[in-house]
Amino acid sequence: MNAPLRFGIMGCADIARRKMLPALDAEPTAVVTAVASRDLAKAADLTARFGGEPVQGYDRLLDRDDVDAVYVPLPAVLHAEWIDRALNAGKHVLAEKPLTTDATETRDLYALAERRGLVLFENFMFLQHSQHAAVARMLADGVIGELRGFSATFTIPPKPAGDIRYLPAVGGGVLDDVGVYPVRAALHHLPGPLALTGAVLRQDPAHGVVISGSILLHTGTGIPAQLQFGMEHGYRSGYELIGSAGRIVLDRAFTPPPGVQPVVRIQRQDHYEEVTLPADDQFRNVVTLFTGAVAAGDPLNEFAGASIRLADLMDSIKKNADVRLTTGDLTGVLS
Template sequence: MTLRMGVLGCADIARRRLLPALAAAPDVSLVAVASRDAATAEATARPYGCRAVTGYAELLAMDGIDAVYVPLPNALHAPWTEAALRSGRHVLAEKPLTCAHTDTARLLDLARERSLVLMENMMFVHHRQHEAVRAAVADGAIGELRAVHAAFTIPERPDGDVRHRPELGGGALLDVGVYPLRAALHVLGTDLRVVGAHLGSGPGRTVDTAGAALLTTPGQVTAQLTFGMAHAYRSVYELWGSHGRLTVERAFTPPADARPVVRLETAGAVRELPAGGPHDQVAATVAAFARAVREGGVPGGETAAVLRQAALLEEIRAAAGAEPGRPDPVAGPDAG
């Protein structure tokens, strides 16, 4: 079965990563791309020979589309994911799935009620290097797991970037903080709670531009998370055990041709663990989505992680003394 896909929005992540992957996937057909601007839609669709559509609602009114990808600004994920589900389409939505735990829970329920697939586009979890890490931990390579340290930081974006706009769901926590948080969930499971957190804003910014959080499991395994979007680039997580440490470099956004590096340190010795060759996590994500549609659903553990992630994001904001709030769904000039 070929999955016929439409795309709601022409964001940078769509143009650079997902559109090429959708077009290249053997069991996916890229049918249409929508933008609020006709010229943007045309320029984005042209390289793929697919239809350019002006307006997101217009794409959802089309026949011949089984599923949609939603790469809009964070605040627009919930309304357009809901519209897509109510139109009978499966949905692959950019992370975070929504800006509020209640919205995430409601949309996951809606998808289940309508027998539709709703999947968050958290691509790094589909890279096979993380399975190598899980296997090493299970085999006792570092002894008993004691702590997870994870960090994702990126250089500052221009002033007009959607990440700096609170009404569009901007801020470091939702943009880059979700990655180390999901890494902790991936390794430790969903039984995590927030012990403390801090969110800070750079000069002249109205969103958080940096933050940190401390979480723990009932067994007192801690997770220390660092994130920011006015920093030198860093993408890593480490697992500290009773007699060793595993480090995963370029953990969250490795290029498709990069060789995975998983480093094991024990008793003064350092060696690399086999983690397979280069792996395209974008293509793997598209394949996982198509497979979920064919097989009738996203694996339950992944859905549980998305739901718990949404709750923990709100707990981090609360622990940092930030208002939980919810951005107004206003489409800005960069909404695609």
């Protein structure tokens, strides 16, 4: 058996504390050897719970010989710089989505990883949940006939005042944070390349960030993907595949807790069925995929290609979207 892959954690983001560190702690193929933060006390708090040594500053983390791979949960606008530094320091990189906020930077980082012989992986953890493979099998088996359309929604309630999503200086807004989920799901399920038909983004003038939006994509044969996202809603997380003979509906598509058994709803004209699937832990699955790839020297090119296609689509959306200012006042919601 290979020795556990030694991880350094770059930052003390909420997703690291709640999701990734518990997954690393539970997985025997990985071990946390260091946690870095600008605030040493925050790093020490995490190492007291999950092991490793607290480190002040990200550069010091990259200088360590006992770190084989770096997990990057920093704000998206900082990803390109620190992924580049980590790869140049000889570290494999597991980075939270989106890998970067620019398609050229994404391409450059994958090219750098290939030159250095390192694994670079963009963590869309939901794709590692087995429910999506089950849905893909149903579609391939013709359960709803031929695919005619796709729709997906990921919306969350407003965040408290001061949340990073309201800070444009660090890449705030929900397009790169929440909107990427439905777009990535469309890339996963629809055949061939996707192109932008149109997009409308709602921007909060008080904070200067996008707080919701809708996107319409299409395949080369005209199959549409209708996507909605935002943080001025009730919580919704699901997608629907529309076929010539029915539809498949999956709720809790993006953030199912490990103990939840997903339910897939299949509807045809004279048929309704609910299929309960096994519970799964998508974060632990990410860890095993990543550590296995490092051990095998597998660059995970399939995922790299999808990340680049996503980055291209996101660039197109940002460039071509119709941006509308909201008229509602979020002051009361955010106070």
